[in-house]
Amino acid sequence: MVPHLVTALNGPINELEARVLESMPAIERWFRLEWMEHTPPFYTSVDIRNAGFKLAPVETNLFPGGWNNLTEDMLPLAVQAAMAAIEKICPEAKNLLLIPGQDTRNSFYMTNVARLRRIFMLAGLNVRLGTLDPAITESVSIDLPDGDQITVEPLVRTERRLGLKNFDPCTILLNNELSAGIPGMLEDLHEQYLLPPLHAGGSVRRKANHFQSYEEVAKKFAKLLGMDPWLINPMYASCGDVDVGEGASLEAVKAGADALLGKIRRKYKEYGINEKPFVVVKADSGASGLGSMTVRDAKELDALDRRRRDLSALAGSGPQVCRMLVQEGVPTYERMNDAVAEPVVYMMDRYVVGGFYRIHADRGVDENLNAPGARFVPLAFAQSHHLPRPGVKPGASAPNRFYMYGVVARLAMLAASYELEATDPDAEVYD
Template sequence: MVPHLRTALTGALSDIEHKMLAATPMIERWFRMEWQEHTPPFYSSVDLRNAGFKLAPVDTNLFPGGFNNLAEEMFPLATQAAMAAIEKYCPDARNLLIIPELHTRNPFYLQNVAQLSKIMRLTGLNVRLGSLSKDITTPTAINLPNGETLTLEPLERNGRRLTLDGGRFDPCTILLNNDLSAGQPTILENIKEQFLLPPLHAGWTVRRKSTHFKAYDDVAKKFSKALGTDPWLINPYHAHASNINFNERTGEDELAHTVEVLLKKITKKYKEYGITDKPFLIVKADAGTYGMGIMTVRSPDDVKDLNRKQRNKMAVVKDGLEVHDVLIQEGVPTIETLHNSTAEPVVYMIDRYVVGGFYRINGERGVDENLNSAGMHFETMPFIKESERRADDLGLLHNRFYPYGVVGRLAMLAASIELEKTDPNPENQIG
């Protein structure tokens, strides 16, 4: 279901946490019914914000790159989930090809690739790494800080299949750990005889955050109706603005108007719940990741008064992808801190299962700012020991991480629906 992990919060449960914990049987059945209709992404990670008065996802990643931040105790869970995922596509699979990002100089990312490879090897698969880099022309060993070694090999295209080593390594399944921000490589197109997971349209060449959160709107409404609560408590309001050029200052008025409308909408909700905080928004590139192209906004003037440095920061994101469309998202403050630094939980999933989590921590950022920026680091959420479990007034041992796992899975379900709606070949969906 959801592992019992240690969270930063140890005080009284919030109303939404109480509701979810009390409704655990109903929630698990609700998810079982949903997974009969939808296929989860192979893997995903969800950034959450717990404001106390609401618990909501703020980003969903379909190419998670932080498996190195999970506790070692998570490997059995992750391995079982990976086995379930692979069996859907290729029950007799022997070989798995992983295609990573081009970050051969980023040791943290490469440690993630090593951990992901280890999880997949534990399922009984032969795992090798194929690189999209033109610089990788022969098998290339890369030494990691922990003493491990990764070997990247050049990809080969044989008809409609991808192989390595002159065709001697011919996988049934190809696992992308590359979000395709730089575009869709020709070598990955029109692969018909192997399963490419996630599919190409999950990459940022096609995918848009606004599409994901529209799908999440529907999921949140349906789930909240079953739970008997307000969908806003698990869903940040959001809007979309297009045809923007930050450097040339075009689309600025439309963006400022959207900001104004959304702030008024949130203010009304704050009054309904007696929240005295001042609402804020996060404006982010509609495509792309790595915390780039993001700013905090508290008034319409904030998007008109950007200086040159701020405009340059918003204009281009990872791999030189230009920003012309943005998601304007309700800012959810975080009440969680670790070591006197601002923190937010990240939930990791393989198939439909929660396999672990960790905290993103940034001592240089406030509770209303993006933490995925310079100064951040990560801290593992370990399993709760039996001696550390606390009972409530009824003597029940509640898993405080459980609500995080619920919201993470809701975002994963939204990603499933999002991929179904944007799939250019719907007949490829696996039931």
């Protein structure tokens, strides 16, 4: 089922797998009860890293691209989940407006958009694409490598609604992370569902909020299973605002990294893990996972002159003062043909509908794989996620491991739900 995946995982993860498998009814019931209280994001992808001794989500994307990396086999599951999602949000929906990212000339990205369009068409909606790119003022048809064609149209904003020429959607789905900020065109919409909500946008969302919610979720889940939450929770430290420009003081980042490395060291000692801990320093907001820095010793941050440029790069085109996040590094010990691999799990509504391995031949086990040069290996993930085989020896069954990945991915999705509730600017407060 996973022919090329070479893994030699043992120890705590196999125990966790066994615990997760035997607790399936309790886990599924727990999720059902959580979803009675909380609304799942419309769609989510989660990057997971399996260190053998620990399994943790490292990135939760609320505007997932890469749907084209999933197998054709997952389509029916995604369609069925999309049907469930639409039914809940807007049963009377006819028209769905899909807003892709700006990168309409990237045919790989647009193949992802075409896949999404197909899913929602098969779920029974009229789907059209509208772009935020002001340079596109009339319909543009784009040829895709697989022979398909996709048409992108300019958006038409009226006082209360957003649509296209002769197309008034009930629901607007963003596949655009809005990293550069929230366009006025998307604000103050009336009687239209905008998904994900604007406060999930890349320019306002804070990773620290997500991992705070994830910690809360992981603790609840760990209590249910009677295990140490650390086994699924990447620790983190939020360093607040850091001036990464001229004369930057990295004291806060350094202190955060130092404290976190100490905490990881104690955990490694507790579990008898003979590895050198590392942390990952990244901007607390902004595009997913791009530009992170692996640090094994806080002193590395002392080489300020050398690092300042790197940190400026992390902040991207944003302001020179930005919030930084220091996160426990989770190595990934999965391999595919000698290349480092990490699973990415895709969800629609509350359902796991597919996944793939992201592999990168030029990256180390402690590095971000979501970088130029990454390749994607679709696996029968969707199928096997649903088909765990209780009773099979832990670590020996791909479906069982995939079920566990699906559980952890759903924990991260639940955390995103908590996070979006906590950060909702329109939330009613009942204090």
